[in-house]
Amino acid sequence: GQNIDQPTEMTATEGAIVQINCTYQTSGFNGLFWYQQHAGEAPTFLSYNVLDGLEEKGRFSSFLSRSKGYSYLLLKELQMKDSASYLCAVRIKAAGNKLTFGGGTRVLVKP
């Protein structure tokens, strides 16, 4: 089976930086995704990593280390609208490339 862990909650100040870690234990790894989800809404795609390294996209960056089974999502210049849940999801090739989601990290941005 798969085991995906991420912190339950994080609090940060507007304008600051927050790093959300995700660790996974799985076989047949075939990519890691980060999604943002506001309460009562569907998740929206943020980033995708399949090779080791950092992917930067505006204020959001995502890092992957396959050997360590570790990823992080970095949010810079936090804005109030960034308050949301952030979901780490791992794609498993042997399972038809379906995504398995972690428990999600609720980020609260304070003024």
Added chain:
Amino acid sequence: GAVVSQHPSWVICKSGTSVKIECRSLDFQATTMFWYRQFPKQSLMLMATSNEGSKATYEQGVEKDKFLINHASLTLSTLTVTSAHPEDSSFYICSARVRATNEKLFFGSGTQLSVL
């Protein structure tokens, strides 16, 4: 990006009734759709994988006779919650996988089901 339309957005029903949720891909063909369930403050739990023209593949612990999935066309998948009970109250989300986009998922807007 690809658009996935899900209806209804919310539904309230009496215990014992059935509820159908539709998921449509508006500007692409979705050979595979996924149905997730999400309880409050929890993450998405995959219920089943829906393949066009074939039977759905259900995750362990999901009752296939209770959650009927039909994927009759390349743009439409439906989830029917049969004989709903209060414990079925949840947020149901469909998603479609688009090829040639690193196969990332595009999600519908979700359906909040409340069973009285």
